[in-house]
Amino acid sequence: MSLKLIPHNPLADVDLKPFRKRCIPKNSTKDNYTLEERRKILDYLAECEDIYALAIQLDFYLCVRIGELLAIKYSDIQNGFLHINHSMRGTYEMDDDMNFSIGKITNEERIKGNQSTGFRQIPLTDKALGIKYRSSHQIRFTVATLLYDEGVSITKISSLLGHADTATTWLYIRKNNPDEATINAMKSLLD
Numbered sequence: 001m002s003l004k005l006i007p008h009n010p011l012a013d014v015d016l017k018p019f020r021k022r023c024i025p026k027n028s029t030k031d032n033y034t035l036e037e038r039r040k041i042l043d044y045l046a047e048c049e050d051i052y053a054l055a056i057q058l059d060f061y062l063c064v065r066i067g068e069l070l071a072i073k074y075s076d077i078q079n080g081f082l083h084i085n086h087s088m089r090g091t092y093e094m095d096d097d098m099n100f101s102i103g104k105i106t107n108e109e110r111i112k113g114n115q116s117t118g119f120r121q122i123p124l125t126d127k128a129l130g131i132k133y134r135s136s137h138q139i140r141f142t143v144a145t146l147l148y149d150e151g152v153s154i155t156k157i158s159s160l161l162g163h164a165d166t167a168t169t170w171l172y173i174r175k176n177n178p179d180e181a182t183i184n185a186m187k188s189l190l191d
Contacts, residue, residue, distance in 0.1 A: 051139055061128035071107045081121040082128075087111055144172035 033041070042060055045053040059069050064084060071086035086107055093103040111118030140161060147157050158169035178186075 061125050062122055080124055084120050141172050145174045148173050
């Protein structure tokens with residue numbers, strides 16, 4: 001059986017530039033946050049200790065795209081500046097029904113837009129520098145502690161964390177203060 005190959009791909013002749021531009025309405029109804037709204041959000045988020053709240057706080061002190069925010073490494077902070085030189089990028093895959101879904105997500109040394117202005121340094125304000133660094137692994141410690149504080153048994157938490165033994169899980173439990181019942185029992189027995 002002989003393959004008959006087309007010598008020229010006609011799609012190579014199609015100018016795709018018009019399709020790459022986003023259609024932006026001239027009278028956009030999207031409003032920026034006011035300074036008062038920004039302050040209220042930051043005040044609210046200051047009471048939260050989850051990683052998303054910290055990311056949103058940090059973004060209110062910077063001018064970065066979400067992909068750049070997600071790609072920030074602690075080593076990108078030097079001498080009071082955040083060096084933007086990476087971005088999280090997702091590839092999309094098309095299935096047989098012509099639907100797109102997110103494929104692989106990578107942290108690339110590549111910036112969206114013009115490279116001469118995309119790679120940049122952003123000065124960090126005192127408040128942006130004041131957001132305490134925590135590794136993403138702290139999420140596991142946080143969840144384990146929250147579950148324990150809500151009364152989930154250490155054996156169930158150990159199973160959820162994938163630990164072979166509860167001795168390892170106990171290392172994940174933070175701020176393990178005695179509850180009110182324990183305090184009352186100690187007072188009645190030991191006082």
